[in-house]
Amino acid sequence: MESRKCLECDEVVKGRIDKKFCSDYCRNAYNNRVNKDSKNLIRNINNRLRKNYKILSELNTTGKTKVTRTKLYDKGFDFQFFTSIYKTKTGNTYFYVYNEGYLPLENETFLLIRKE
Numbered sequence: 001m002e003s004r005k006c007l008e009c010d011e012v013v014k015g016r017i018d019k020k021f022c023s024d025y026c027r028n029a030y031n032n033r034v035n036k037d038s039k040n041l042i043r044n045i046n047n048r049l050r051k052n053y054k055i056l057s058e059l060n061t062t063g064k065t066k067v068t069r070t071k072l073y074d075k076g077f078d079f080q081f082f083t084s085i086y087k088t089k090t091g092n093t094y095f096y097v098y099n100e101g102y103l104p105l106e107n108e109t110f111l112l113i114r115k116e
Contacts, residue, residue, distance in 0.1 A: 006022040008027070052097045056102065059072075060114055064111065065111075068109055083097055094113070100112070
């Protein structure tokens with residue numbers, strides 16, 4: 001009978017014939033290592049979205065606020081990351097990070113809004 005080895009630590013695997021790992025720890029460690037690149041990308045994007053959301057919600061305390069591009073940049077806002085776009089019938093384009101949104105206005109200002 002051929003002995004099977006754990007894909008993570010090379011220990012002998014005992015049990016079912018289709019078992020690939022000697023323990024839950026090895027299974028988790030192996031899968032985390034294999035999926036590291038794709039998970040890092042998702043984690044980094046989620047961190048950027050979380051930071052953008054926090055900035056918008058801190059600056060928009062009343063539900064509608066005007067703010068300059070410089071103020072958003074100074075706080076670390078990244079305009080490349082948002083969760084949705086809403087276009088009105090009048091042609092205005094709102095960018096949302098979850099329920100916190102912004103509308104680009106003239107002279108490098110933005111209207112911050114909150115969708116309830």
